[in-house]
Amino acid sequence: MTRIAKSEREEFLAAVRHKLLHAALVEFGTRGFEAANINSISQAAGFSKGTVYNYFESKEALMLELIAETGAEHQTYMQERVRQASEPVERLYTFYETGFAFVAEHPREAHFLITTLNNPRIAFRQAMQKTYEPMFRLVAEEVLAPGMQSGVFMVKQPMALASMLMTIYLGTSSTVDESGKPYMDARQVAEFVLRSLREDAGTREEK
Amino acid sequence: MTRIAKSEREEFLAAVRHKLLHAALVEFGTRGFEAANINSISQAAGFSKGTVYNYFESKEALMLELIAETGAEHQTYMQERVRQASEPVERLYTFYETGFAFVAEHPREAHFLITTLNNPRIAFRQAMQKTYEPMFRLVAEEVLAPGMQSGVFMVKQPMALASMLMTIYLGTSSTVDESGKPYMDARQVAEFVLRSLREDAGTREEK
């Protein structure tokens, strides 16, 4: 996607494409895929009605590319930061802090991704799953696995747990009170999760 | 709404209304509000296309009533069962077991509610919030509060925590693998939560 020595022409086209994708992000995020108006997207991007069709096959294709690009952006953002933490517990804190930061810094992207997660169209949900798969693996393989190996975390089913950690991230960062802020901050969420994960937690009698 | 000695006529009308609501549940759940076809709903319920308008003002009104009724059904289902458990920890287990059971028994209702939670239309999200408010209170006041008072749970912010417990319920019960089953079962989820909630959890050094 990013080749070296891109010609000016290519750069120009990529810029147009990016403008269109951004306008689509806002429109799809605000009104949902079905209610979104593809002509409005083109015009919000500064072009006239037909232009979007010079860059994308159809409304659905635009949506799918948007899912892929926005998901990848989210993934890259998370991965880069999580990997900077060296130790499992710190990585887990970093995961939630980075996650909440992404929502705060990129509210439109976050909103788009969250609403798309439960989009009624299977094709879109599948695209979301595919897009989030690397993030699952990031949590499972680079946060939970090292924690297990070093004996800090007690993890029985890494994928299921990764799914829950993601669910908790997506749920808590997007569930907001009347003022538009999440009920909990990243640290509180991380601590909640950590209490459960620690090797010595739950060693007491259960129920 | 449910009066005793309802006349036959009233019962008949209520039955028609129910058929329409059920057809709407399926259609809205499957295709989403915008893509849903209101004529198809009427016909799926066994009537001709205009009939739905004898019972509901508009597509939007139908959606709002469906949210209210389905949400109330969910709430009643949960509340009745949760209250049967006498003790906080058991109540928490029951909460998740009942929640997962609802999803298993009423997959269409559950799917409808989940997808509506992130519907782009504010009016629908607000209706969902209003509908779920009693369930929040159920968790906060009848599960968490007793647990705090009896010293089993360590809870700092009951509402925020109730929100998280709900989020975890909705997220884990609706996030499914390829075979359509949740990654975790109710018990696993409840245990995860419980480990975090217990008074003596997290008493170790934090980070």
Added chain:
Amino acid sequence: MTRIAKSEREEFLAAVRHKLLHAALVEFGTRGFEAANINSISQAAGFSKGTVYNYFESKEALMLELIAETGAEHQTYMQERVRQASEPVERLYTFYETGFAFVAEHPREAHFLITTLNNPRIAFRQAMQKTYEPMFRLVAEEVLAPGMQSGVFMVKQPMALASMLMTIYLGTSSTVDESGKPYMDARQVAEFVLRSLREDAGTREEK
């Protein structure tokens, strides 16, 4: 229509019919035939939706009967009063005064008749013409003809002139200023017409 010794039943039915016609008058007059809602008419008359079809074949049949009855009412009103004036000039004054009085006393009937005069449906315009034919004849034969015979009026084409007198009546009585009052009163209109009709008028050189 009004037979002696009408049975109670017949009277009751006639009363219902009259209520329906009156409601139709208001609805058709206010919204026009096409926009009128026949169920609203039935309900405005105090009955439920289907009742109007027990008395009238169809919306169009109701309209045609309404035209006939309202037109006849207007005609009767005018004829009775005009005939009480014995002499042509007085009859002409009476014609306009009665006409304006009808509009003032029966604004809904008048409004209905006026708007129906130019209804786009030919069938309705023809019904109006048929209904107003006796009033034409009243003007031609009982106002203008006597005036010609007695040498007071100079009339070349009685029917054409009758048409104009009617036109002037209908136009002036229904053309209102911002406050809803006609620009001229009956007397002024009658005087305008009379100046033209008098035998010695226009004996001067024309153009």
Added chain:
Amino acid sequence: MTRIAKSEREEFLAAVRHKLLHAALVEFGTRGFEAANINSISQAAGFSKGTVYNYFESKEALMLELIAETGAEHQTYMQERVRQASEPVERLYTFYETGFAFVAEHPREAHFLITTLNNPRIAFRQAMQKTYEPMFRLVAEEVLAPGMQSGVFMVKQPMALASMLMTIYLGTSSTVDESGKPYMDARQVAEFVLRSLREDAGTREEK
């Protein structure tokens, strides 16, 4: 609206717009606003059904523009010709002759305007009034007023009289016999009016 050196594109669009307006004139005039089918209008103009919405906001907007344009056309037609007559009496003759000529030459426009005059929708009646206001003023200020000043006409209430002259024009030119012709011709109508207007008319005893 009519600029010099209009580009070809603009001319083309204006032509399309004109075709649509003409088709609307026929449809609205024939069937009335409510019964008119906007898809038929578009297709009668030679386009597919959606095209009309590229040029007009809605059915109602199309109607309002049609009233304005057709009314203005009528007004221009009348004004140009009436002003060519130099002297009041001649102007009055010209007014009726021009008016009848307009109806003969532009029967569809005339029919549309007449039926719209009594349209049940207030918005349309108001638009008609606004459109006809210059014609009122033409009669009052450029026909009646000069006649008063030169002592030929006896006019007490110029606006009320202008209204009556307009009413007489609209009524007589549109009231037709079975063969579709007006009962009177322009000259007869003008003479009728003139007899009433002349200074020495009606100087005899009144009633």
Added chain:
DNA sequence: GATGAATGAGTCTTCATTCAT
């Protein structure tokens, strides 16, 4: 490549009319 007019399928909604009760 950009434009934006034209297309026409699709859908919500209204409402005259029917008919079982």
Added chain:
DNA sequence: AATGAATGAAGACTCATTCAT
């Protein structure tokens, strides 16, 4: 005769998509 639920035809309007310029 009265009711009012059911019917389904009809129509205003939207908008994804095409394509000539």
